[in-house]
Amino acid sequence: xxxxxxxxxxxxxxxxxxxxxxxxxxxxxxxxxxxxxxxxxxxxxxxxxxxxxxxxxxxxxxxxxxxxxxxxxxxxxxxxxxxxxxxxxxxxxxxxxxxxxxxxxxxxxxxxxxxxxxxxxxxxxxxxxxxxxxxxxxxxxxxxxxxxxxxxxxxxxxxxxxxxxxxxxxxxxxxxxxxxxxxxxxxxxxxxxxxxxxxxxxxxxxxxxxxxxxxxxxxxxxxxxxxxxxxxxxxxxxxxxxxxxxxxxxxxxxxxxxxxxxxxxxxxxxxxxxxxxxxxxxxxxxxxxxxxxxxxxxxxxxxxxxxxxxxxxxxxxxxxxxxxxxxxxxxxxxxxxxxxxxxxxxxxxxxxxxxxxxxxxxxxxxxxxxxxxxxxxxxxxxxxxxxxxxxxxxxxxxxxxxxxxxxxxxxxxxxxxxxxxxxxxxxxxxxxxxxxxxxxxxxxxxxxxxxxxxxxxxxxxxxxxxxxxxxxxxxxxxxxxxxxxxxxxxxxxxxxxxxxxxxxxxxxxxxxxxxxxxxxxxxxxxxxxxxxxxxxxxxxxxxxxxxxxxxxxxxxxxxxxxxxxxxxxxxxxxxxxxxxxxxxxxxxxxxxxxxxxxxxxxxxxxxxxxxxxxxxxxxxxxxxxxxxxxxxxxxxxxxxxxxxxxxxxxxxxxxxxxxxxxxxxxxxxxxxxxxxxxxxxxxxxxxxxxxxxxxxxxxxxxxxxxxxxxxxxxxxxxxxxxxxxxxxxxxxxxxxxxxxxxxxxxxxxxxxxxxxxxxxxxxxx
Amino acid sequence: xxxxxxxxxxxxxxxxxxxxxxxxxxxxxxxxxxxxxxxxxxxxxxxxxxxxxxxxxxxxxxxxxxxxxxxxxxxxxxxxxxxxxxxxxxxxxxxxxxxxxxxxxxxxxxxxxxxxxxxxxxxxxxxxxxxxxxxxxxxxxxxxxxxxxxxxxxxx
Numbered sequence: 006x007x008x009x010x011x012x013x014x015x016x017x018x019x020x021x022x023x024x025x026x027x028x029x030x031x032x033x034x035x036x037x038x039x040x041x042x043x044x045x046x047x048x049x050x051x052x053x054x055x056x057x058x059x060x061x062x063x064x065x066x067x068x069x070x071x072x073x074x075x076x077x078x079x080x081x082x083x084x085x086x087x088x089x090x091x092x093x094x095x096x097x098x099x100x101x102x103x104x105x106x107x108x109x110x111x112x113x114x115x116x117x118x119x120x121x122x123x124x125x126x127x128x129x130x131x132x133x134x135x136x137x138x139x140x141x142x143x144x145x146x147x148x149x150x151x152x153x154x155x156x157x158x159x160x161x162x163x164x165x166x167x168x169x170x171x172x173x174x175x176x177x178x179x180x181x182x183x184x185x186x187x188x189x190x191x192x193x194x195x196x197x198x199x200x201x202x203x204x205x206x207x208x209x210x211x212x213x214x215x216x217x218x219x220x221x222x223x224x225x226x227x228x229x230x231x232x233x234x235x236x237x238x239x240x241x242x243x244x245x246x247x248x249x250x251x252x253x254x255x256x257x258x259x260x261x262x263x264x265x266x267x268x269x270x271x272x273x274x275x276x277x278x279x280x281x282x283x284x285x286x287x288x289x290x291x292x293x294x295x296x297x298x299x300x301x302x303x304x305x306x307x308x309x310x311x312x313x314x315x316x317x318x319x320x321x322x323x324x325x326x327x328x329x330x331x332x333x334x335x336x337x338x339x340x341x342x343x344x345x346x347x348x349x350x351x352x353x354x355x356x357x358x359x360x361x362x363x364x365x366x367x368x369x370x371x372x373x374x375x376x377x378x379x380x381x382x383x384x385x386x387x388x389x390x391x392x393x394x395x396x397x398x399x400x401x402x403x404x405x406x407x408x409x410x411x412x413x414x415x416x417x418x419x420x421x422x423x424x425x426x427x428x429x430x431x432x433x434x435x436x437x438x439x440x441x442x443x444x445x446x447x448x449x450x451x452x453x454x455x456x457x458x459x460x461x462x463x464x465x466x467x468x469x470x471x472x473x474x475x476x477x478x479x480x481x482x483x484x485x486x487x488x489x490x491x492x493x494x495x496x497x498x499x500x501x502x503x504x505x506x507x508x509x510x511x512x513x514x515x516x517x518x519x520x521x522x523x524x525x526x527x528x529x530x531x532x533x534x535x536x537x538x539x540x541x542x543x544x545x546x547x548x549x550x551x552x553x554x555x556x557x558x559x560x561x562x563x564x565x566x567x568x569x570x571x572x573x574x575x576x577x578x579x580x581x582x583x584x585x586x587x588x589x590x591x592x593x594x595x596x597x598x599x600x601x602x603x604x605x606x607x608x609x610x611x612x613x614x615x616x617x618x619x620x621x622x623x624x625x626x627x628x629x630x631x632x633x634x635x636x637x638x639x640x641x642x643x644x645x646x647x648x649x650x651x652x653x654x655x656x657x658x659x660x661x662x663x664x665x666x667x668x669x670x671x672x673x674x675x676x677x678x679x680x681x682x683x684x685x686x687x688x689x690x691x692x693x694x695x696x697x698x699x700x701x702x703x704x705x706x707x708x709x710x711x712x713x714x715x716x717x718x719x720x721x722x723x724x725x726x727x728x729x730x731x732x733x734x735x736x737x738x739x740x741x742x743x744x745x746x747x748x749x750x751x752x753x754x755x756x757x758x759x760x761x762x763x764x765x766x767x768x769x770x
Numbered sequence: 771x772x773x774x775x776x777x778x779x780x781x782x783x784x785x786x787x788x789x790x791x792x793x794x795x796x797x798x799x800x801x802x803x804x805x806x807x808x809x810x811x812x813x814x815x816x817x818x819x820x821x822x823x824x825x826x827x828x829x830x831x832x833x834x835x836x837x838x839x840x841x842x843x844x845x846x847x848x849x850x851x852x853x854x855x856x857x858x859x860x861x862x863x864x865x866x867x868x869x870x871x872x873x874x875x876x877x878x879x880x881x882x883x884x885x886x887x888x889x890x891x892x893x894x895x896x897x898x899x900x901x902x903x904x905x906x907x908x909x910x911x912x913x914x915x916x917x918x919x920x921x922x923x924x925x926x
Binding site for chain 2: 287397433
């Protein structure tokens with residue numbers, strides 16, 4: 006990336022301008038060959054002053070601070086006054102620039118006084134007490150976090166706790182100096198993690214992921230689904246992320262994805278549950294043995310609620326379920342109250358005790374392997390892992406492939422290193438081997454899924470201080486910790502997902518970020534990469550699910566507000582191009598009503614010329630022209646709830662786009678849709694919410710005007726949920742939904758506010 | 771790329787996924803100096819693309835110092851590879867640079883192992899979405915011949 010240094014020419018010009026001295030050429034003091042000095046001086050006063058000024062000007066005109074010459078990725082927001090934000094090699098220079106020119110010492114900061122100072126002092130005291138408790142291996146009382154106590158009361162509370170800890174009344178809860186603990190809910194929701202007492206108030210409603218502080222400095226964050234989630238990096242990254250997804254690796258922190266584990270007494274119950282939640286007719290051996298993981302639709306009461314990851318193995322009685330946070334609470338309650346099992350079962354809420362990181366791109370395994378150092382792993386799994394790091398093709402290793410092993414504390418290696426494996430091996434044999442044999446160390450797996458196992462993994466977790474000591478004293482740094490880790494390849498995104506205990510996520514993440522040639526992404530980048538692969542991104546591209554429907558409504562409202570805030574003269578005239586369809590998002594309700602109205606009439610037979618409405622003897626409007634259809638659509642009541650539904654295989658290409666045509670209690674039946682990817686043929690552009698029309702049949706009568714070849718509003722069959730120029734394909738593309746009974750693959754696309762139609766091709770996702 | 775599996779007498783019925791033989795990560799330099807010919811690559815666009823790469827690393831014209839020194843110093847030729855069905859096209863690309871552009875051209879031949887994946891469908895039972903989890907997959911190895919063209923840079 007080029008630094009934004011001004012070009013040489015502009016800097017030269019600036020310097021030249023600053024050296025220009027204005028002169029006064031008239032000279033009245035010079036008379037008859039004599040110079041009157043006081044007159045001369047007073048006349049030259051202006052010149053002398055401007056000369057002095059120009060000296061100063063030329064001194065400061067091109068002066069830049071040293072951090073301004075840094076590449077963009079190394080610049081920090083507070084670099085102008087915080088020396089630690091500048092690379093070490095530039096610090097001496099920066100310090101010189103920072104100093105006050107008069108005295109040579111930096112200006113003193115004003116400190117707060119009075120009430121403010123008192124509050125700061127008290128806060129400091131509170132933190133000292135909290136860290137004291139932590140060092141005594143206790144957790145600060147939950148009341149200090151949850152209740153709205155005054156500062157003094159909180160201090161009292163913590164002081165009491167210290168006394169109790171000193172008299173051994175309270176059992177020791179922590180097994181490490183870092184304050185890591187396992188926060189699992191048994192048959193109930195887990196309490197929200199407390200975090201540092203200093204920042205506890207800010208994470209009350211929206212939980213911080215383990216890497217929150219790291220991300221908050223570098224990313225735009227968004228509060229959603231009970232978490233603070235990284236949205237996108239604050240630096241420009243659109244092209245670089247796309248590029249490294251093709252030949253490097255992209256990291257995403259996805260600890261906000263929620264996990265639960267279900268423990269069964271009987272193996273048959275586990276299989277029954279697996280079948281129930283995924284609606285698979287039979288569980289294949291590769292799934293039940295834990296060779297591959299399941300990533301696909303999750304069902305609740307036999308209806309799809311969203312996609313998720315399910316993993317189990319024959320040597321553990323646990324089953325791991327990882328879903329999007331918008332689905333979790335509902336699903337947890339549903340699983341807890343399932344009554345289909347023979348023996349008892351326990352559901353653990355591991356939302357705040359299992360974290361995850363996703364790595365995308367062909368170098369993903371390679372990147373991960375440079376950071377994770379396996380320990381106590383069976384030799385064959387060790388070797389398989391090493392071999393997997395040598396394969397740099399996203400498609401070769403089959404999705405679902407799962408590894409599980411123990412690793413060392415990633416921090417005891419100062420920088421990422423290549424795996425010590427240089428053997429030549431047959432790659433095709435390896436791919437066959439890995440897809441048929443398990444690469445899971447079951448002891449690691451069960452300690453990852455078990456709450457005691459996770460608790461033990463934190464034993465002796467080194468703090469930064471202890472780690473520094475370790476580096477100073479020992480020749481080779483050592484740590485007692487054994488971290489259980491599971492790595493699985495996801496099906497839709499082809500991302501490799503690292504699943505690890507919550508408090509190990511941050512150390513792994515920090516080490517992963519030390520790798521060279523990586524990109525970092527947030528929610529927006531996940532959406533971008535899904536779009537570039539022509540895959541749907543939850544929730545935006547799933548408008549038939551609850552969360553997607555809410556998202557669509559939310560976008561609609563936002564865009565409408567933006568529109569209303571504009572001056573009347575600056576607002577685009579949507580009425581002309583869009584008619585009665587909402588221009589601010591995908592108007593699924595309109596589509597549903599349109600299909601309901603026209604389900605019996607053949608759209609091609611509707612007259613396009615504006616006639617007067619015709620009524621039958623009961624004064625019911627008859628469907629003759631397009632205008633009649635529109636009038637009927639507008640007369641229908643507002644639909645409550647989601648107007649569309651994902652069609653099943655047997656519904657697709659049926660005669661009618663509705664599963665049940667009879668309306669229930671006055672509401673319209675849901676329109677069945679299917680997900681498609683859209684790509685333009687030749688020229689054209691696609692934007693979000695673009696409308697998909699079917700190609701009107703060629704009209705034979707020659708006297709019809711040429712514009713009649715354009716589709717009319719009754720030809721509308723769907724919308725594009727996310728569409729833009731796809732830089733991997735080099736053409737516009739999109740992801741959207743069309744009515745399920747539309748069988749052809751060629752369509753016409755029209756963007757919001759435009760009148761031109763682009764021919765495009767659709768394909769099932 | 772031939773679709774028939776000649777070694778097997780019976781043809782396997784099922785979805786056929788052909789895997790890329792290039793599973794190894796190339797170094798930065800070899801990534802920039804290799805051009806792979808696909809069956810869908812148009813001849814003229816391949817010509818243009820190769821010419822662009824040749825111009826980029828041309829030693830005789832000091833256009834940009836970036837691609838002359840450092841790790842790029844050792845580049846002497848660029849590689850064009852094609853396998854199976856595209857051997858024809860690849861060789862004609864090489865000959866074009868040999869005859870018309872007067873480059874020194876080497877032609878190497880060889881064979882490479884590729885992996886075929888067959889997904890045997892019994893997707894009748896399951897709904898569309900879960901077809902992957904109800905079907906079996908078979909892997910088969912196959913040898914494909916390839917041709918590698920080295921087009922030497924002028925002045926190298």
